[in-house]
Amino acid sequence: MANRSYEDLLEPRRNDFNIWLWSTRALNTQVAVKMRPRPNPDDHKLAVLNSLKISEIIEQIGAKSNMDRKAIERQLMLILDEVGYTKSLKVIRYLSYILSKLLLKVCSGVYVNYQGLLKIKSTMGNCPVIFVPSHRSYADFVIFSYVFFHYDIEIPAIAAGMDFQGMTGVGEMLRNTGAFFMRRSYGDDSLYWAAFKEYVHQLVCKGDLPVEFFIEGTRSRSNKSMVPKYGLINMILKSYFLSQVPDILFVPVSVNYDRLIEENLFSFELLGIPKPRESTSGFFRSWKLVKESFGSIYFHFGDPISTREFFEDKFDRSKHSLGPIHLHEINEEEKRLIPHLAYEIVRRQQISSVVSYFNLIALILNNNITRGQEFTGMEELAQEIRILRGTFRCWGATIFEQDIHSAIKDSLKVHQNLITVGENGKIGLVTNQISMGAVDARKLKGHSLSEATISYSVPFMMLQIYANPVLHYFIDGALIVVALRSTGRLNEDDLFKHFRNLRAIFSFEFVLLETWYKTYFEEALHRLSSQKIIARRNEQYEIFENNYFEEVLISSIQPFILSYYVVAEILQTLPEVVEEKLVLASAQKLLEEAISERKIFIHPYAMSLDTLGNCLSTLVRMGAAVKRRREGRVMLSINRESIGGLKSDLETYLPSFQVIKSFDIFVHIKSKL
Numbered sequence: 023m024a025n026r027s028y029e030d031l032l033e034p035r036r037n038d039f040n041i042w043l044w045s046t047r048a049l050n051t052q053v054a055v056k057m058r059p060r061p062n063p064d065d066h067k068l069a070v071l072n073s074l075k076i077s078e079i080i081e082q083i084g085a086k087s088n089m090d091r092k093a094i095e096r097q098l099m100l101i102l103d104e105v106g107y108t109k110s111l112k113v114i115r116y117l118s119y120i121l122s123k124l125l126l127k128v129c130s131g132v133y134v135n136y137q138g139l140l141k142i143k144s145t146m147g148n149c150p151v152i153f154v155p156s157h158r159s160y161a162d163f164v165i166f167s168y169v170f171f172h173y174d175i176e177i178p179a180i181a182a183g184m185d186f187q188g189m190t191g192v193g194e195m196l197r198n199t200g201a202f203f204m205r206r207s208y209g210d211d212s213l214y215w216a217a218f219k220e221y222v223h224q225l226v227c228k229g230d231l232p233v234e235f236f237i238e239g240t241r242s243r244s245n246k247s248m249v250p251k252y253g254l255i256n257m258i259l260k261s262y263f264l265s266q267v268p269d270i271l272f273v274p275v276s277v278n279y280d281r282l283i284e285e286n287l288f289s290f291e292l293l294g295i296p297k298p299r300e301s302t303s304g305f306f307r308s309w310k311l312v313k314e315s316f317g318s319i320y321f322h323f324g325d326p327i328s329t330r331e332f333f334e335d336k337f338d339r340s341k342h343s344l345g346p347i348h349l350h351e352i353n354e355e356e357k358r359l360i361p362h363l364a365y366e367i368v369r370r371q372q373i374s375s376v377v378s379y380f381n382l383i384a385l386i387l388n389n390n391i392t393r394g395q396e397f398t399g400m401e402e403l404a405q406e407i408r409i410l411r412g413t414f415r416c417w418g419a420t421i422f423e424q425d426i427h428s429a430i431k432d433s434l435k436v437h438q439n440l441i442t443v444g445e446n447g448k449i450g451l452v453t454n455q456i457s458m459g460a461v462d463a464r465k466l467k468g469h470s471l472s473e474a475t476i477s478y479s480v481p482f483m484m485l486q487i488y489a490n491p492v493l494h495y496f497i498d499g500a501l502i503v504v505a506l507r508s509t510g511r512l513n514e515d516d517l518f519k520h521f522r523n524l525r526a527i528f529s530f531e532f533v534l535l536e537t538w539y540k541t542y543f544e545e546a547l548h549r550l551s552s553q554k555i556i557a558r559r560n561e562q563y564e565i566f567e568n569n570y571f572e573e574v575l576i577s578s579i580q581p582f583i584l585s586y587y588v589v590a591e592i593l594q595t596l597p598e599v600v601e602e603k604l605v606l607a608s609a610q611k612l613l614e615e616a617i618s619e620r621k622i623f624i625h626p627y628a629m630s631l632d633t634l635g636n637c638l639s640t641l642v643r644m645g646a647a648v649k650r651r652r653e654g655r656v657m658l659s660i661n662r663e664s665i666g667g668l669k670s671d672l673e674t675y676l677p678s679f680q681v682i683k684s685f686d687i688f689v690h691i692k693s694k695l
């Protein structure tokens with residue numbers, strides 16, 4: 023495989039006679055901020071304990087609860103021990119050895135755009151550096167640290183969810199490699215959150231390690247980007263807004279996999295079967311995966327975003343110069359700026375992703391399935407990959423240069439659990455009869471799907487998981503094509519109105535900030551025109567007929583439109599105040615019935631809880647529903663009229679999809695209601 027911008031960091035290990043010598047080599051690591059003496063992990067905890075901010079909070083809690091100061095301080099120390107990282111070079115060296123052996127066994131390469139990373143390394147030393155990778159797998163943070171160890175960069179302090187704390191031995195091991203632990207949601211424990219925020223503040227202002235966190239907050243089960251969470255980035259940026267550091271560099275990192283270790287679990291989770299709790303025994307059970315092959319992993323380190331340059335003159339830091347600094351918090355004006363940076367990080371993760379050949383194969387097979395065509399043979403597949411590869415590259419994607427036939431062979435070998443080649447040379451999906459055993463119905467997140475549905479659906483879910491990570495390259499083009507298909511011809515202004523509406527409907531599905539809609543629309547128009555998918559005649563845009571890429575655009579978005587339509591439809595029949603879980607379950611139930619009749623093909627991904635949930639988030643953002651927590655349950659109050667509007671919008675776009683017979687699907691779904 024060739025791409026000169028990337029190097030395979032397993033390559034030198036393959037020829038190492040003694041990996042242990044490499045693991046125990048003398049290290050001369052680059053820190054984020056040069057400091058003498060270097061702070062140690064306990065310094066940060068003590069600094070929190072002694073900070074004026076925390077001192078005041080202790081006083082407030084004492085006054086409210088009548089607890090004495092010493093008792094609150096003891097509570098605080100327990101919190102800090104729960105949160106704080108420790109670091110053991112010995113543990114890191116052992117892990118680097120084990121990981122080398124493991125990666126050599128299961129991966130064909132770990133590719134890194136080393137020039138990008140080395141450039142960042144050379145600029146480190148003067149201000150806090152925050153690495154923000156995409157989050158698709160548990161492997162992300164493990165291999166991330168391995169990459170840093172390889173390039174002699176200090177392993178970052180990493181924000182970790184509490185999920186790992188319960189794993190005997192593993193939690194402490196992660197802590198020893200730099201993990202600091204956080205609760206997953208803002209509760210009402212004011213001491214905890216004050217201590218945690220102050221701890222992060224200390225890491226950023228007084229620490230010398232790079233910091234790493236996952237802005238999406240969780241592994242994306244769909245394998246595509248998720249909307250950013252603002253909590254941790256808020257805490258980090260506070261140091262900048264309050265002028266306590268001159269700048270903060272955010273480095274977006276894209277991590278892509280030929281094959282995800284979690285592909286099976288994620289497919290189940292998308293259907294509603296909850297993830298097993300993280301446990302040490304589960305960790306050891308997962309070792310059976312070492313017998314399998316996972317292809318290559320790609321790390322792309324994007325250009326750092328300087329906070330100072332990003333915000334330029336958008337706000338006035340001098341507002342924080344009056345009064346004691348520990349009394350200052352981020353103000354509303356600053357808070358409003360944060361989503362722009364957060365979305366920019368996600369956008370840069372997306373544009374620096376590496377597209378694998380299996381991503382293309384998944385798109386092609388999905389297109390065949392959706393159009394009700396037979397699966398393709400090898401020659402057709404190679405031809406279609408060639409077309410898609412060319413188009414994707416024109417649209418800015420990085421795809422490694424490789425002979426297409428050997429790329430297909432490698433991909434099918436890595437994904438032999440999902441794809442099979444029949445005696446007739448045609449490609450097909452592997453289906454296994456799945457037995458769910460006793461799944462606790464109370465833990466299900468959606469409808470209790472039958473084993474037959476699950477067995478049928480899992481391979482399709484897996485396939486879509488590999489098509490999803492490339493959708494951001496052409497979602498804007500797909501939405502334009504959808505609008506033109508449903509209307510025939512449109513001038514640019516009207517086409518933009520449709521585009522803006524569709525973009526807003528799918529704003530959680532395909533992450534994009536509203537202020538960028540116009541730019542993305544214009545870029546997509548240009549790309550579609552230069553690829554001869556659409557044409558402009560007499561000031562009107564229309565579609566060129568018989569363009570293969572147009573088919574792919576339309577088929578790739580179809581399961582999403584279907585899910586949204588079903589939610590809108592079902593909300594017309596459910597009570598106006600309804601539990602969120604019931605909406606998800608009802609939508610899945612309806613789709614399950616339609617799928618199991620097999621009269622027409624309905625892509626099982628339409629049952630994805632991720633997509634159905636995104637639709638509900640859209641409804642809340644649009645004001646068509648209000649979300650409230652009541653006695654531990656999430657309730658939705660529905661505005662039927664607004665939802666009716668969304669439903670009729672979706673209907674406008676759908677019936678004219680002659681090519682994919684969507685109309686049949688909708689008539690069919692309706693008849694089930």
Ligand SMILES: CCCCCCCCCCCCCCCC(=O)SCCNC(=O)CCNC(=O)[C@H](O)C(C)(C)COP(=O)(O)OP(=O)(O)OC[C@H]1O[C@@H](n2cnc3c(N)ncnc32)[C@H](O)[C@@H]1OP(=O)(O)O
Nearest residue numbers: 118167168171182183201207208239251252253254357360
């Ligand atoms: C060789 C060596 C080998 C070594 C080998 C081993 C290495 C091994 C290392 C181990 C390493 C483990 C690594 C594990 C990796 C994870 O565990 S990843 C998971 C944990 N990390 C994270 O979650 C980080 C990101 N998460 C966050 O930042 C979340 O915000 C928090 C802090 C968790 C809070 O979450 P939350 O309560 O769900 O709240 P969130 O949605 O963020 O927002 C709160 C509200 O404030 C609003 N808000 C806040 N700020 C804003 C704003 N600026 N503008 C608008 N709204 C705002 C939000 O909209 C939201 O409002 P509502 O939607 O509730 O109305």
Ligand SMILES: O=C(CO)COP(=O)(O)O
Nearest residue numbers: 159160183185239240241
């Ligand atoms: O995000 C995590 C750390 O990788 C673990 O939590 P999830 O299972 O929600 O992804």
